[in-house]
Amino acid sequence: MYKDESLNLVIVDDHPMVLEGLKSLLDQVKKFKIFAFTKGSSALDFIQENKTDIVLLDIVLSDGSGLNFCQLIKQKSPKTIVIGISNQAERSIIFRFLENGGNGYILKNADVNEIIHCIDNAINGDLALSKEVQEIMLRPSANNFELPRLTKREQQILKSISEGKTSAEIADNLFISIITVETHRRNLLQKFKAKNMIELVKIATENKLI
């Protein structure tokens, strides 16, 4: 199936419990040298310094989004296989992860065998999608309203807004004109098709964009 030289596999998840679970699971398959991290940034450092074959990457991390880390990893090391592993079952998030170069996506409630099977798939160059993920991807966006994608600056400003800061305060903090902040506000409202920032912040919070 694949060469029996051991592959280097990196796991990134901020729950030591999950790390332990994946490690123990993969140890049974016995083909990997496993390196576990709870921070995206330290995993990234490792990957830059060491040849890494596979990364299992949680989407919600304490120090940033797995979406971004996936992109960064692929920039530094395009041949590394990156598989998202998350509770996050948002359709748009899955697509965006794959768009950012991800080789697969598995929900955390996936069955043990399924996980192993998926990883095998990925190693063989196939897309590694767990059953439930496939279902989510297939069902056209009925109940699932597409979340707009935000730029860095927009994210930054949205976060400040959600903390109750006024445009003036945000402008001060970021050393930009209040006018610029208000432009970003306007763009955010359009992107989300929201009536005002209150509604927008609710949507964003519910979808863990903040």
Added chain:
Amino acid sequence: MYKDESLNLVIVDDHPMVLEGLKSLLDQVKKFKIFAFTKGSSALDFIQENKTDIVLLDIVLSDGSGLNFCQLIKQKSPKTIVIGISNQAERSIIFRFLENGGNGYILKNADVNEIIHCIDNAINGDLALSKEVQEIMLRPSANNFELPRLTKREQQILKSISEGKTSAEIADNLFISIITVETHRRNLLQKFKAKNMIELVKIATENKLI
């Protein structure tokens, strides 16, 4: 420390990954016969039929709340030690779990050693609380601030606000004066100690008050 007969330990969590992690962790300590379940109800069935010394119980389960299962387990089998294991860091949830008879509570991002240490504590008859949980319990107002209690009308109005409605619209819908709506707004802001409705809605949404 405790007798070396092996203890029966039940794990309930709907993530096979986490189950695997806990199993592998506890295997290293080598004192338990482990039984794993992804459904609260099937775990409960097992506990009724078999002597169970310890239960590690997730709070969010597909078939109900761990809070309820804890209570049920304690009814059927008062001597069984029940430890909550969850991502849920809500102060009030922790207290309610312990109120329902729980012997301890551990956050899922706890360190591996901490988990083992906590379980040991529980076996010795102590409360098993991970470090972070203790911190949360001790500071009522710091990072984890006490959610104010809202009246019917306030809830109703807050919900409308969070949907992007203006005071005028809400007043119209509820057949009351706009002035009244604004008074409620003011009271809400005071209760939450929030700077504005945006921050308030974020807090309320995060805590599933809406």
Added chain:
DNA sequence: AAAAAAATCATGGTTTTCAATGATTGTCTT
């Protein structure tokens, strides 16, 4: 190098929220 996207700044006007303070009328609890 050209096109597209992101970030920046601008004017002028309307609507909405928020602050400070107060008051009246029910309703429930002790």
Added chain:
DNA sequence: AAGACAATCATTGAAAACCATGATTTTTTT
């Protein structure tokens, strides 16, 4: 019956948000 709480209505004024429209400068992507 008294007190506490909830829900209602009120005035004035300042601050902030939102709307419509447009434009320039960086970055990024193709």
